[in-house]
Amino acid sequence: MRARRRGAHLAIYAILVAATIIMLFPVAWMLTVSVRPNVEVMKIPPDWIPALFTLEAYNKVLRSGRYLRTFANTYFVALAVTLVSLFIGAMAAYALARFRFKGQRAVLMFLITTQMFPLVLLCIPYFQVVVKLGLYDTLTSLIIVYVTFTLPFCILMLRSYFAQIPKDMEEAAMVDGCSRVGAILRTLLPLSYPALIGAGLYTFLLAWNEFLFAVVLIEAWEKRVITMAIYSLMAEFVTDWSMMMAFSVLASAPLVIAFIFLQRYMVRGMTAGAITA
Amino acid sequence: MAKALTFRRRYRQELQAYAFLWPALLILGLLMVYPLLQVIRMSFYEVSLQKETWVGLDNYAQLLKTSLFWQVLWQTMLFTAGSVILHLVIGLGLALLLHARINARVRNFMRGLLIIPWLLAPTVAGMIWVLMLAPFGVVNGLLASLGILDSSATINWLGSPETSLLSVTAMNVWRAFPFFMVMLLAGLQAIPDELYEAADIDGTTPLAKFWYITLPGLRGVITTVVLLDSIWTFRAFDPVYVMTGGGPINSSEVLATAIYFDAFQKLKFGYASAEATVMFLILFAVSAVYVRRAVREIG
Numbered sequence A: 001m002r003a004r005r006r007g008a009h010l011a012i013y014a015i016l017v018a019a020t021i022i023m024l025f026p027v028a029w030m031l032t033v034s035v036r037p038n039v040e041v042m043k044i045p046p047d048w049i050p051a052l053f054t055l056e057a058y059n060k061v062l063r064s065g066r067y068l069r070t071f072a073n074t075y076f077v078a079l080a081v082t083l084v085s086l087f088i089g090a091m092a093a094y095a096l097a098r099f100r101f102k103g104q105r106a107v108l109m110f111l112i113t114t115q116m117f118p119l120v121l122l123c124i125p126y127f128q129v130v131v132k133l134g135l136y137d138t139l140t141s142l143i144i145v146y147v148t149f150t151l152p153f154c155i156l157m158l159r160s161y162f163a164q165i166p167k168d169m170e171e172a173a174m175v176d177g178c179s180r181v182g183a184i185l186r187t188l189l190p191l192s193y194p195a196l197i198g199a200g201l202y203t204f205l206l207a208w209n210e211f212l213f214a215v216v217l218i219e220a221w222e223k224r225v226i227t228m229a230i231y232s233l234m235a236e237f238v239t240d241w242s243m244m245m246a247f248s249v250l251a252s253a254p255l256v257i258a259f260i261f262l263q264r265y266m267v268r269g270m271t272a273g274a275i276t277a
Numbered sequence B: 001m002a003k004a005l006t007f008r009r010r011y012r013q014e015l016q017a018y019a020f021l022w023p024a025l026l027i028l029g030l031l032m033v034y035p036l037l038q039v040i041r042m043s044f045y046e047v048s049l050q051k052e053t054w055v056g057l058d059n060y061a062q063l064l065k066t067s068l069f070w071q072v073l074w075q076t077m078l079f080t081a082g083s084v085i086l087h088l089v090i091g092l093g094l095a096l097l098l099h100a101r102i103n104a105r106v107r108n109f110m111r112g113l114l115i116i117p118w119l120l121a122p123t124v125a126g127m128i129w130v131l132m133l134a135p136f137g138v139v140n141g142l143l144a145s146l147g148i149l150d151s152s153a154t155i156n157w158l159g160s161p162e163t164s165l166l167s168v169t170a171m172n173v174w175r176a177f178p179f180f181m182v183m184l185l186a187g188l189q190a191i192p193d194e195l196y197e198a199a200d201i202d203g204t205t206p207l208a209k210f211w212y213i214t215l216p217g218l219r220g221v222i223t224t225v226v227l228l229d230s231i232w233t234f235r236a237f238d239p240v241y242v243m244t245g246g247g248p249i250n251s252s253e254v255l256a257t258a259i260y261f262d263a264f265q266k267l268k269f270g271y272a273s274a275e276a277t278v279m280f281l282i283l284f285a286v287s288a289v290y291v292r293r294a295v296r297e298i299g
Helices: A001-036 A056-063 A064-097 A104-114 A117-134 A139-163 A168-176 A180-191 A192-210 A212-217 A228-236 A241-276 B002-010 B010-043 B058-065 B067-099 B104-119 B122-133 B138-144 B164-189 B193-201 B205-232 B240-241 B254-265 B268-298
Strands: B045-047 B052-054
Touching: A001 A117, A001 A241, A001 B067, A001 B104, A001 B122, A001 B164, A056 A064, A056 A241, A064 A104, A064 A139, A064 A180, A064 A192, A064 A228, A064 A241, A064 B010, A104 A139, A104 B010, A104 B138, A104 B268, A117 A139, A117 A212, A117 B010, A117 B122, A117 B254, A117 B268, A139 B010, A168 A180, A180 A192, A192 A241, A192 B010, A192 B138, A212 A228, A212 B240, A212 B254, A228 A241, A228 B122, A228 B240, A241 B104, A241 B122, B010 B045, B010 B268, B045 B268, B058 B268, B067 B104, B067 B205, B067 B254, B104 B164, B122 B138, B122 B164, B122 B240, B164 B205, B164 B240, B193 B205, B205 B268, B240 B254
Parallel strands: none
Antiparallel strands: B045 B052
Protein backbone atom coordinates (compact mmCIF):
# COMPACT_ATOMS: atom_id res chain seq x y z
CA MET A 1 0.00 0.00 0.00
CA ARG A 2 2.69 2.44 1.02
CA ALA A 3 4.86 1.51 -1.98
CA ARG A 4 1.92 2.03 -4.25
CA ARG A 5 1.19 5.42 -2.78
CA ARG A 6 4.82 6.39 -3.17
CA GLY A 7 4.72 5.30 -6.79
CA ALA A 8 1.61 7.40 -7.40
CA HIS A 9 3.35 10.31 -5.73
CA LEU A 10 6.35 10.07 -8.01
CA ALA A 11 4.09 9.71 -11.02
CA ILE A 12 2.36 12.98 -10.13
CA TYR A 13 5.67 14.81 -9.94
CA ALA A 14 6.78 13.26 -13.21
CA ILE A 15 3.60 14.23 -15.06
CA LEU A 16 3.66 17.72 -13.58
CA VAL A 17 7.26 18.32 -14.61
CA ALA A 18 6.65 16.91 -18.08
CA ALA A 19 3.56 19.10 -18.54
CA THR A 20 5.46 22.17 -17.37
CA ILE A 21 8.28 21.49 -19.81
CA ILE A 22 5.83 21.16 -22.71
CA MET A 23 3.91 24.28 -21.73
CA LEU A 24 7.03 26.36 -21.30
CA PHE A 25 8.64 25.17 -24.51
CA PRO A 26 7.53 28.23 -26.54
CA VAL A 27 9.03 30.52 -23.88
CA ALA A 28 12.27 28.55 -23.90
CA TRP A 29 12.34 28.67 -27.69
CA MET A 30 11.92 32.44 -27.61
CA LEU A 31 14.92 32.65 -25.25
CA THR A 32 17.19 30.38 -27.28
CA VAL A 33 16.37 32.07 -30.59
CA SER A 34 17.11 35.46 -29.05
CA VAL A 35 20.70 34.43 -28.24
CA ARG A 36 21.69 32.74 -31.48
CA PRO A 37 22.65 34.04 -34.89
CA ASN A 38 19.68 34.40 -37.14
CA VAL A 39 20.92 31.88 -39.75
CA GLU A 40 20.53 29.08 -37.23
CA VAL A 41 16.83 29.60 -36.63
CA MET A 42 15.02 27.90 -39.51
CA LYS A 43 16.28 24.37 -39.79
CA ILE A 44 14.92 20.88 -40.13
CA PRO A 45 15.79 19.07 -37.95
CA PRO A 46 16.09 22.00 -35.52
CA ASP A 47 19.18 22.72 -33.41
CA TRP A 48 17.73 22.53 -29.92
CA ILE A 49 20.71 24.22 -28.33
CA PRO A 50 22.37 27.28 -29.85
CA ALA A 51 25.64 26.31 -31.54
CA LEU A 52 26.88 29.84 -31.14
CA PHE A 53 25.85 32.06 -28.25
CA THR A 54 25.57 35.75 -29.11
CA LEU A 55 23.90 38.81 -27.66
CA GLU A 56 24.03 40.63 -30.97
CA ALA A 57 20.20 40.71 -31.24
CA TYR A 58 19.85 42.42 -27.85
CA ASN A 59 22.54 44.82 -28.86
CA LYS A 60 20.61 45.74 -32.01
CA VAL A 61 17.43 46.44 -30.05
CA LEU A 62 19.06 48.35 -27.22
CA ARG A 63 21.17 50.52 -29.50
CA SER A 64 18.16 51.69 -31.46
CA GLY A 65 16.73 54.92 -30.10
CA ARG A 66 13.50 54.17 -31.89
CA TYR A 67 12.90 50.94 -29.95
CA LEU A 68 14.01 52.34 -26.64
CA ARG A 69 11.51 55.09 -27.15
CA THR A 70 8.67 52.56 -27.40
CA PHE A 71 9.71 51.12 -24.05
CA ALA A 72 9.67 54.54 -22.43
CA ASN A 73 6.25 55.22 -23.94
CA THR A 74 4.86 51.93 -22.69
CA TYR A 75 6.16 52.47 -19.16
CA PHE A 76 4.67 55.94 -19.12
CA VAL A 77 1.27 54.83 -20.40
CA ALA A 78 1.05 51.73 -18.20
CA LEU A 79 2.09 53.58 -15.03
CA ALA A 80 -0.28 56.48 -15.70
CA VAL A 81 -3.17 54.11 -16.39
CA THR A 82 -2.41 52.16 -13.20
CA LEU A 83 -2.29 55.24 -11.00
CA VAL A 84 -5.43 56.81 -12.44
CA SER A 85 -7.41 53.55 -12.32
CA LEU A 86 -6.37 52.83 -8.75
CA PHE A 87 -7.22 56.34 -7.57
CA ILE A 88 -10.61 56.69 -9.22
CA GLY A 89 -11.28 52.98 -8.74
CA ALA A 90 -10.60 53.11 -4.99
CA MET A 91 -13.00 56.03 -4.59
CA ALA A 92 -15.79 54.25 -6.41
CA ALA A 93 -15.05 50.96 -4.66
CA TYR A 94 -15.28 52.71 -1.30
CA ALA A 95 -18.72 54.08 -2.13
CA LEU A 96 -19.94 50.65 -3.21
CA ALA A 97 -18.50 48.89 -0.17
CA ARG A 98 -19.53 51.34 2.56
CA PHE A 99 -22.83 52.96 1.65
CA ARG A 100 -26.28 51.59 0.91
CA PHE A 101 -27.78 53.85 -1.70
CA LYS A 102 -30.31 54.02 -4.45
CA GLY A 103 -28.92 52.79 -7.72
CA GLN A 104 -26.22 50.65 -6.12
CA ARG A 105 -27.37 47.48 -7.84
CA ALA A 106 -27.62 49.28 -11.16
CA VAL A 107 -24.08 50.63 -10.80
CA LEU A 108 -22.76 47.14 -10.04
CA MET A 109 -24.53 45.64 -13.02
CA PHE A 110 -23.28 48.43 -15.21
CA LEU A 111 -19.69 47.87 -14.08
CA ILE A 112 -19.84 44.14 -14.71
CA THR A 113 -21.47 44.66 -18.11
CA THR A 114 -18.82 47.11 -19.27
CA GLN A 115 -16.19 44.40 -18.72
CA MET A 116 -17.97 42.33 -21.34
CA PHE A 117 -18.00 44.96 -24.07
CA PRO A 118 -16.52 43.99 -27.39
CA LEU A 119 -13.68 46.50 -27.42
CA VAL A 120 -13.45 46.55 -31.20
CA LEU A 121 -16.89 48.12 -31.13
CA LEU A 122 -15.50 51.12 -29.31
CA CYS A 123 -12.69 51.59 -31.81
CA ILE A 124 -14.76 53.31 -34.45
CA PRO A 125 -16.25 56.06 -32.24
CA TYR A 126 -13.00 56.47 -30.28
CA PHE A 127 -11.13 57.00 -33.48
CA GLN A 128 -13.58 59.67 -34.62
CA VAL A 129 -13.67 61.46 -31.27
CA VAL A 130 -9.91 61.33 -30.81
CA VAL A 131 -9.35 62.78 -34.28
CA LYS A 132 -11.91 65.52 -33.63
CA LEU A 133 -10.31 66.47 -30.31
CA GLY A 134 -6.90 66.65 -31.94
CA LEU A 135 -5.63 63.82 -29.73
CA TYR A 136 -4.73 61.44 -32.55
CA ASP A 137 -1.13 60.25 -32.19
CA THR A 138 -0.84 61.24 -28.54
CA LEU A 139 -0.16 59.04 -25.53
CA THR A 140 -2.89 60.93 -23.67
CA SER A 141 -5.52 59.35 -25.89
CA LEU A 142 -4.17 55.90 -25.06
CA ILE A 143 -4.19 56.59 -21.34
CA ILE A 144 -7.79 57.82 -21.38
CA VAL A 145 -8.97 54.88 -23.45
CA TYR A 146 -7.12 52.25 -21.42
CA VAL A 147 -8.55 53.59 -18.17
CA THR A 148 -12.07 52.90 -19.44
CA PHE A 149 -11.47 49.20 -19.58
CA THR A 150 -9.21 48.83 -16.54
CA LEU A 151 -11.39 50.92 -14.25
CA PRO A 152 -14.37 48.52 -13.90
CA PHE A 153 -12.03 45.70 -12.97
CA CYS A 154 -10.23 47.82 -10.37
CA ILE A 155 -13.49 48.95 -8.81
CA LEU A 156 -14.91 45.43 -8.51
CA MET A 157 -11.76 43.97 -7.07
CA LEU A 158 -11.16 46.72 -4.54
CA ARG A 159 -14.84 46.75 -3.58
CA SER A 160 -14.76 43.10 -2.58
CA TYR A 161 -11.65 43.72 -0.49
CA PHE A 162 -12.91 46.89 1.21
CA ALA A 163 -16.16 45.13 2.08
CA GLN A 164 -14.22 42.55 4.14
CA ILE A 165 -12.53 45.19 6.28
CA PRO A 166 -14.68 46.16 9.29
CA LYS A 167 -16.01 49.70 9.42
CA ASP A 168 -15.18 50.08 13.11
CA MET A 169 -11.70 51.48 12.69
CA GLU A 170 -12.75 54.16 10.27
CA GLU A 171 -15.62 55.08 12.56
CA ALA A 172 -13.30 55.22 15.55
CA ALA A 173 -10.92 57.46 13.63
CA MET A 174 -13.80 59.72 12.68
CA VAL A 175 -14.97 59.92 16.31
CA ASP A 176 -11.42 60.97 17.16
CA GLY A 177 -11.80 63.91 14.82
CA CYS A 178 -10.58 62.61 11.48
CA SER A 179 -12.48 63.62 8.40
CA ARG A 180 -13.86 60.74 6.35
CA VAL A 181 -11.08 61.08 3.81
CA GLY A 182 -8.52 61.23 6.61
CA ALA A 183 -10.00 58.09 8.13
CA ILE A 184 -9.81 56.28 4.81
CA LEU A 185 -6.22 57.29 4.22
CA ARG A 186 -5.16 56.31 7.73
CA THR A 187 -7.06 53.08 8.31
CA LEU A 188 -8.59 51.54 5.21
CA LEU A 189 -5.90 52.11 2.61
CA PRO A 190 -2.95 50.79 4.65
CA LEU A 191 -4.97 47.64 5.38
CA SER A 192 -5.87 47.05 1.76
CA TYR A 193 -2.41 47.19 0.26
CA PRO A 194 -2.59 43.55 -0.95
CA ALA A 195 -5.66 44.39 -3.02
CA LEU A 196 -4.12 47.62 -4.26
CA ILE A 197 -0.99 45.77 -5.38
CA GLY A 198 -3.02 42.98 -7.00
CA ALA A 199 -5.35 45.32 -8.86
CA GLY A 200 -2.45 47.61 -9.75
CA LEU A 201 -0.40 44.77 -11.22
CA TYR A 202 -3.28 43.45 -13.25
CA THR A 203 -4.06 46.93 -14.57
CA PHE A 204 -0.41 47.43 -15.45
CA LEU A 205 -0.40 44.08 -17.28
CA LEU A 206 -3.50 44.97 -19.31
CA ALA A 207 -2.14 48.39 -20.26
CA TRP A 208 1.33 47.02 -21.05
CA ASN A 209 -0.02 44.28 -23.32
CA GLU A 210 -2.79 46.24 -25.07
CA PHE A 211 -2.60 46.32 -28.85
CA LEU A 212 -5.90 47.09 -30.58
CA PHE A 213 -6.37 50.70 -29.48
CA ALA A 214 -2.71 51.45 -29.98
CA VAL A 215 -3.04 50.36 -33.60
CA VAL A 216 -6.13 52.49 -34.09
CA LEU A 217 -5.04 55.64 -32.27
CA ILE A 218 -1.28 55.88 -32.88
CA GLU A 219 0.68 56.23 -36.08
CA ALA A 220 4.01 58.03 -35.49
CA TRP A 221 7.02 55.98 -34.40
CA GLU A 222 7.87 58.35 -31.54
CA LYS A 223 4.49 57.60 -29.98
CA ARG A 224 4.31 53.86 -30.51
CA VAL A 225 4.14 51.34 -27.67
CA ILE A 226 5.94 47.99 -27.55
CA THR A 227 3.11 45.79 -28.81
CA MET A 228 2.94 47.93 -31.95
CA ALA A 229 6.70 47.91 -32.31
CA ILE A 230 6.71 44.10 -32.17
CA TYR A 231 4.08 43.96 -34.84
CA SER A 232 5.93 46.46 -37.04
CA LEU A 233 9.14 44.47 -36.59
CA MET A 234 7.37 41.41 -37.89
CA ALA A 235 6.13 43.31 -40.91
CA GLU A 236 9.48 44.99 -41.60
CA PHE A 237 12.08 42.32 -40.89
CA VAL A 238 10.26 39.08 -41.51
CA THR A 239 13.54 37.25 -41.42
CA ASP A 240 15.37 38.70 -38.44
CA TRP A 241 13.88 36.33 -35.90
CA SER A 242 16.69 36.68 -33.37
CA MET A 243 16.07 40.38 -33.09
CA MET A 244 12.30 39.94 -32.86
CA MET A 245 12.69 37.37 -30.09
CA ALA A 246 15.18 39.58 -28.25
CA PHE A 247 12.64 42.37 -28.40
CA SER A 248 9.94 40.00 -27.14
CA VAL A 249 12.11 38.90 -24.22
CA LEU A 250 12.77 42.51 -23.28
CA ALA A 251 9.07 43.33 -23.62
CA SER A 252 8.01 40.44 -21.38
CA ALA A 253 10.75 40.64 -18.77
CA PRO A 254 9.31 43.47 -16.65
CA LEU A 255 6.02 41.61 -16.19
CA VAL A 256 7.64 38.27 -15.46
CA ILE A 257 10.04 39.82 -12.94
CA ALA A 258 7.29 41.79 -11.23
CA PHE A 259 5.22 38.64 -11.13
CA ILE A 260 7.97 36.56 -9.51
CA PHE A 261 8.13 38.97 -6.59
CA LEU A 262 4.44 39.67 -6.31
CA GLN A 263 2.95 36.31 -7.26
CA ARG A 264 0.83 36.10 -4.13
CA TYR A 265 -0.97 39.38 -4.75
CA MET A 266 -1.37 38.70 -8.43
CA VAL A 267 -2.94 35.29 -7.92
CA ARG A 268 -5.25 36.74 -5.33
CA GLY A 269 -6.13 39.49 -7.77
CA MET A 270 -6.93 37.04 -10.53
CA THR A 271 -9.15 34.90 -8.39
CA ALA A 272 -10.86 37.78 -6.59
CA GLY A 273 -11.49 39.57 -9.85
CA ALA A 274 -13.32 36.70 -11.40
CA ILE A 275 -15.03 35.32 -8.34
CA THR A 276 -16.55 38.63 -7.39
CA ALA A 277 -17.10 39.54 -11.01
CA MET B 1 -33.87 75.84 5.00
CA ALA B 2 -35.63 73.14 6.98
CA LYS B 3 -36.62 71.46 3.76
CA ALA B 4 -33.05 71.46 2.49
CA LEU B 5 -31.95 69.90 5.74
CA THR B 6 -34.43 67.02 5.52
CA PHE B 7 -33.41 66.43 1.93
CA ARG B 8 -29.82 66.17 2.97
CA ARG B 9 -30.64 63.96 5.87
CA ARG B 10 -32.89 61.70 3.86
CA TYR B 11 -30.41 61.24 1.03
CA ARG B 12 -27.26 61.36 3.12
CA GLN B 13 -26.06 57.95 1.99
CA GLU B 14 -26.75 58.78 -1.66
CA LEU B 15 -24.98 62.14 -1.48
CA GLN B 16 -21.94 60.60 0.16
CA ALA B 17 -21.86 57.61 -2.17
CA TYR B 18 -22.11 59.64 -5.35
CA ALA B 19 -19.50 62.08 -4.09
CA PHE B 20 -17.08 59.15 -4.34
CA LEU B 21 -18.59 57.55 -7.42
CA TRP B 22 -18.98 60.39 -9.87
CA PRO B 23 -15.52 60.39 -11.47
CA ALA B 24 -15.79 56.70 -12.34
CA LEU B 25 -19.35 57.03 -13.59
CA LEU B 26 -18.47 60.10 -15.63
CA ILE B 27 -15.53 58.39 -17.34
CA LEU B 28 -17.45 55.19 -18.05
CA GLY B 29 -20.51 57.08 -19.21
CA LEU B 30 -18.54 59.26 -21.61
CA LEU B 31 -16.25 56.54 -22.87
CA MET B 32 -18.42 53.43 -22.81
CA VAL B 33 -22.07 54.40 -23.04
CA TYR B 34 -21.76 57.30 -25.45
CA PRO B 35 -19.59 55.38 -27.97
CA LEU B 36 -21.93 52.39 -27.78
CA LEU B 37 -24.93 54.56 -28.66
CA GLN B 38 -22.86 56.20 -31.36
CA VAL B 39 -22.04 52.84 -32.97
CA ILE B 40 -25.67 51.75 -32.90
CA ARG B 41 -26.67 55.07 -34.48
CA MET B 42 -23.99 54.82 -37.16
CA SER B 43 -25.15 51.35 -38.12
CA PHE B 44 -28.20 53.03 -39.72
CA TYR B 45 -26.06 55.40 -41.79
CA GLU B 46 -23.63 55.26 -44.58
CA VAL B 47 -20.63 56.96 -43.05
CA SER B 48 -17.64 58.50 -44.72
CA LEU B 49 -15.17 60.87 -43.10
CA GLN B 50 -17.06 63.89 -44.45
CA LYS B 51 -20.75 63.05 -44.25
CA GLU B 52 -23.37 60.62 -43.06
CA THR B 53 -26.38 59.48 -45.07
CA TRP B 54 -29.37 57.75 -43.50
CA VAL B 55 -29.83 54.31 -45.03
CA GLY B 56 -32.16 52.67 -42.53
CA LEU B 57 -31.60 48.94 -42.24
CA ASP B 58 -29.56 48.65 -45.44
CA ASN B 59 -26.31 47.87 -43.64
CA TYR B 60 -27.99 45.03 -41.77
CA ALA B 61 -29.67 43.70 -44.91
CA GLN B 62 -26.34 43.71 -46.70
CA LEU B 63 -24.68 42.01 -43.74
CA LEU B 64 -27.17 39.16 -43.61
CA LYS B 65 -26.88 38.63 -47.36
CA THR B 66 -23.08 38.42 -47.27
CA SER B 67 -21.93 34.82 -47.03
CA LEU B 68 -18.55 35.98 -45.71
CA PHE B 69 -20.24 37.40 -42.63
CA TRP B 70 -21.74 34.00 -41.82
CA GLN B 71 -18.43 32.31 -42.49
CA VAL B 72 -16.67 34.71 -40.13
CA LEU B 73 -19.32 34.25 -37.47
CA TRP B 74 -18.95 30.47 -37.72
CA GLN B 75 -15.15 30.72 -37.52
CA THR B 76 -15.42 32.97 -34.47
CA MET B 77 -17.60 30.35 -32.80
CA LEU B 78 -15.17 27.54 -33.67
CA PHE B 79 -12.26 29.60 -32.37
CA THR B 80 -14.14 30.37 -29.16
CA ALA B 81 -15.46 26.86 -28.54
CA GLY B 82 -12.09 25.25 -29.27
CA SER B 83 -10.23 27.66 -27.03
CA VAL B 84 -12.65 27.44 -24.12
CA ILE B 85 -12.96 23.65 -24.14
CA LEU B 86 -9.21 23.11 -24.28
CA HIS B 87 -8.60 25.81 -21.67
CA LEU B 88 -10.94 23.94 -19.37
CA VAL B 89 -9.42 20.51 -20.02
CA ILE B 90 -5.79 21.64 -19.70
CA GLY B 91 -6.52 24.06 -16.86
CA LEU B 92 -8.40 21.43 -14.88
CA GLY B 93 -5.75 18.79 -15.51
CA LEU B 94 -2.95 21.02 -14.29
CA ALA B 95 -4.98 22.30 -11.35
CA LEU B 96 -5.61 18.71 -10.23
CA LEU B 97 -1.90 17.91 -10.51
CA LEU B 98 -0.98 21.01 -8.52
CA HIS B 99 -3.62 20.21 -5.94
CA ALA B 100 -2.31 16.68 -5.39
CA ARG B 101 -0.39 16.13 -2.16
CA ILE B 102 2.87 17.65 -3.26
CA ASN B 103 5.35 19.86 -1.52
CA ALA B 104 3.89 23.35 -1.07
CA ARG B 105 7.06 25.04 -2.30
CA VAL B 106 7.16 22.90 -5.41
CA ARG B 107 3.49 23.70 -5.97
CA ASN B 108 4.01 27.47 -5.78
CA PHE B 109 7.09 27.29 -7.95
CA MET B 110 5.38 25.23 -10.65
CA ARG B 111 2.28 27.40 -10.53
CA GLY B 112 4.50 30.44 -11.00
CA LEU B 113 6.24 28.92 -14.01
CA LEU B 114 2.99 27.79 -15.56
CA ILE B 115 1.45 31.27 -15.31
CA ILE B 116 4.16 32.79 -17.53
CA PRO B 117 2.31 32.29 -20.86
CA TRP B 118 -0.58 34.30 -19.48
CA LEU B 119 1.72 37.23 -18.69
CA LEU B 120 2.90 37.55 -22.27
CA ALA B 121 1.23 40.05 -24.56
CA PRO B 122 -0.92 38.31 -27.18
CA THR B 123 1.29 40.04 -29.75
CA VAL B 124 4.43 38.50 -28.24
CA ALA B 125 2.83 35.08 -27.87
CA GLY B 126 1.51 35.33 -31.42
CA MET B 127 4.94 36.13 -32.76
CA ILE B 128 6.58 33.21 -30.95
CA TRP B 129 4.03 30.90 -32.57
CA VAL B 130 4.50 32.44 -36.00
CA LEU B 131 8.18 31.61 -35.61
CA MET B 132 7.50 28.09 -34.39
CA LEU B 133 4.89 27.34 -37.05
CA ALA B 134 6.90 28.63 -40.01
CA PRO B 135 7.45 26.06 -42.81
CA PHE B 136 11.02 25.45 -41.60
CA GLY B 137 10.15 26.18 -38.00
CA VAL B 138 10.49 24.07 -34.93
CA VAL B 139 7.03 22.49 -35.00
CA ASN B 140 7.58 20.96 -38.42
CA GLY B 141 11.12 20.13 -37.32
CA LEU B 142 9.83 18.28 -34.28
CA LEU B 143 7.24 16.39 -36.33
CA ALA B 144 9.96 15.45 -38.83
CA SER B 145 12.32 14.27 -36.08
CA LEU B 146 9.56 12.11 -34.66
CA GLY B 147 8.99 10.63 -38.08
CA ILE B 148 5.38 11.87 -38.26
CA LEU B 149 6.16 14.16 -41.12
CA ASP B 150 8.40 13.84 -44.14
CA SER B 151 10.95 16.66 -43.92
CA SER B 152 10.46 17.47 -47.60
CA ALA B 153 6.67 17.86 -47.18
CA THR B 154 6.47 20.46 -44.43
CA ILE B 155 3.13 21.94 -43.42
CA ASN B 156 2.59 25.65 -43.93
CA TRP B 157 0.49 25.98 -40.78
CA LEU B 158 -0.41 29.65 -41.05
CA GLY B 159 -0.27 29.86 -44.81
CA SER B 160 -2.83 27.28 -45.77
CA PRO B 161 -6.59 27.73 -45.32
CA GLU B 162 -7.05 24.28 -43.77
CA THR B 163 -4.76 24.89 -40.80
CA SER B 164 -4.72 28.68 -40.24
CA LEU B 165 -7.65 28.88 -37.81
CA LEU B 166 -6.44 25.76 -36.02
CA SER B 167 -3.00 27.31 -35.55
CA VAL B 168 -4.36 30.54 -34.15
CA THR B 169 -6.59 28.56 -31.79
CA ALA B 170 -3.60 26.52 -30.61
CA MET B 171 -1.70 29.70 -29.76
CA ASN B 172 -4.69 31.10 -27.92
CA VAL B 173 -5.14 27.88 -25.97
CA TRP B 174 -1.53 28.03 -24.91
CA ARG B 175 -1.56 31.68 -23.90
CA ALA B 176 -4.67 31.68 -21.74
CA PHE B 177 -4.84 28.26 -20.04
CA PRO B 178 -3.12 29.59 -16.87
CA PHE B 179 -6.18 31.67 -16.04
CA PHE B 180 -8.26 28.50 -15.80
CA MET B 181 -5.53 26.69 -13.94
CA VAL B 182 -5.24 29.38 -11.26
CA MET B 183 -8.99 29.78 -10.86
CA LEU B 184 -9.68 26.06 -10.70
CA LEU B 185 -6.82 25.49 -8.25
CA ALA B 186 -8.36 28.13 -5.98
CA GLY B 187 -11.68 26.34 -6.43
CA LEU B 188 -10.15 22.97 -5.51
CA GLN B 189 -8.55 24.42 -2.41
CA ALA B 190 -11.97 25.66 -1.29
CA ILE B 191 -13.51 22.16 -1.26
CA PRO B 192 -13.47 20.93 2.36
CA ASP B 193 -11.11 18.00 3.02
CA GLU B 194 -13.74 16.31 5.22
CA LEU B 195 -15.72 15.38 2.14
CA TYR B 196 -12.79 13.39 0.79
CA GLU B 197 -12.02 11.87 4.18
CA ALA B 198 -15.60 10.69 4.53
CA ALA B 199 -15.41 9.20 1.04
CA ASP B 200 -12.15 7.41 1.96
CA ILE B 201 -13.83 5.78 4.95
CA ASP B 202 -16.57 4.54 2.65
CA GLY B 203 -13.89 3.16 0.31
CA THR B 204 -14.89 5.29 -2.68
CA THR B 205 -12.80 4.96 -5.86
CA PRO B 206 -10.79 8.01 -7.02
CA LEU B 207 -12.94 8.33 -10.13
CA ALA B 208 -16.14 8.38 -8.08
CA LYS B 209 -14.61 10.97 -5.76
CA PHE B 210 -13.78 13.14 -8.74
CA TRP B 211 -17.27 12.76 -10.17
CA TYR B 212 -19.29 13.16 -6.96
CA ILE B 213 -17.16 15.55 -4.91
CA THR B 214 -14.64 17.44 -7.04
CA LEU B 215 -16.77 18.33 -10.04
CA PRO B 216 -19.85 19.44 -8.06
CA GLY B 217 -17.54 21.47 -5.80
CA LEU B 218 -16.07 23.24 -8.82
CA ARG B 219 -19.36 23.86 -10.58
CA GLY B 220 -19.59 27.53 -9.62
CA VAL B 221 -16.00 28.33 -10.58
CA ILE B 222 -16.25 26.39 -13.84
CA THR B 223 -19.41 28.24 -14.87
CA THR B 224 -17.80 31.58 -14.07
CA VAL B 225 -14.55 31.00 -15.94
CA VAL B 226 -16.25 29.37 -18.93
CA LEU B 227 -18.62 32.32 -19.30
CA LEU B 228 -15.84 34.89 -18.87
CA ASP B 229 -13.50 33.10 -21.25
CA SER B 230 -16.22 32.67 -23.88
CA ILE B 231 -16.84 36.41 -23.82
CA TRP B 232 -13.15 37.31 -23.88
CA THR B 233 -12.30 34.86 -26.65
CA PHE B 234 -15.31 35.77 -28.76
CA ARG B 235 -14.18 39.40 -28.85
CA ALA B 236 -10.44 38.66 -29.22
CA PHE B 237 -8.60 40.64 -31.87
CA ASP B 238 -4.84 40.37 -31.30
CA PRO B 239 -4.18 36.65 -31.97
CA VAL B 240 -5.74 36.63 -35.42
CA TYR B 241 -4.55 40.07 -36.43
CA VAL B 242 -0.95 39.34 -35.47
CA MET B 243 -0.65 35.77 -36.70
CA THR B 244 -2.57 35.68 -39.97
CA GLY B 245 -4.35 38.99 -40.49
CA GLY B 246 -7.45 36.85 -41.05
CA GLY B 247 -6.02 35.04 -44.05
CA PRO B 248 -5.35 33.23 -46.20
CA ILE B 249 -8.57 34.04 -48.06
CA ASN B 250 -10.40 34.87 -44.83
CA SER B 251 -9.93 31.33 -43.53
CA SER B 252 -8.98 32.54 -40.06
CA GLU B 253 -11.00 35.77 -39.95
CA VAL B 254 -12.98 36.39 -36.77
CA LEU B 255 -15.58 39.07 -36.03
CA ALA B 256 -13.21 41.45 -34.27
CA THR B 257 -10.69 41.52 -37.11
CA ALA B 258 -13.42 41.64 -39.78
CA ILE B 259 -14.93 44.73 -38.11
CA TYR B 260 -11.50 46.33 -37.87
CA PHE B 261 -10.68 45.74 -41.55
CA ASP B 262 -14.12 46.85 -42.74
CA ALA B 263 -13.84 50.05 -40.72
CA PHE B 264 -10.20 51.06 -41.02
CA GLN B 265 -9.10 49.57 -44.33
CA LYS B 266 -12.25 49.57 -46.44
CA LEU B 267 -13.51 52.67 -44.55
CA LYS B 268 -17.05 51.25 -44.48
CA PHE B 269 -17.81 52.69 -41.06
CA GLY B 270 -21.57 52.21 -41.32
CA TYR B 271 -21.32 48.59 -42.37
CA ALA B 272 -18.67 47.89 -39.73
CA SER B 273 -20.92 49.51 -37.11
CA ALA B 274 -23.73 47.15 -38.10
CA GLU B 275 -21.35 44.21 -37.71
CA ALA B 276 -20.22 45.56 -34.34
CA THR B 277 -23.83 45.97 -33.20
CA VAL B 278 -24.61 42.36 -34.10
CA MET B 279 -21.50 41.26 -32.23
CA PHE B 280 -22.56 43.34 -29.25
CA LEU B 281 -26.02 41.75 -29.21
CA ILE B 282 -24.56 38.25 -29.25
CA LEU B 283 -22.11 39.10 -26.46
CA PHE B 284 -24.82 40.87 -24.53
CA ALA B 285 -26.96 37.73 -24.48
CA VAL B 286 -24.07 35.71 -23.03
CA SER B 287 -23.07 38.50 -20.66
CA ALA B 288 -26.61 38.79 -19.32
CA VAL B 289 -26.31 35.26 -17.93
CA TYR B 290 -22.98 36.12 -16.37
CA VAL B 291 -24.04 39.49 -14.98
CA ARG B 292 -27.10 37.97 -13.31
CA ARG B 293 -24.93 35.35 -11.61
CA ALA B 294 -22.30 37.87 -10.58
CA VAL B 295 -24.76 40.34 -9.10
CA ARG B 296 -26.45 37.55 -7.16
CA GLU B 297 -23.08 36.51 -5.77
CA ILE B 298 -22.17 40.04 -4.73
CA GLY B 299 -25.61 40.32 -3.13
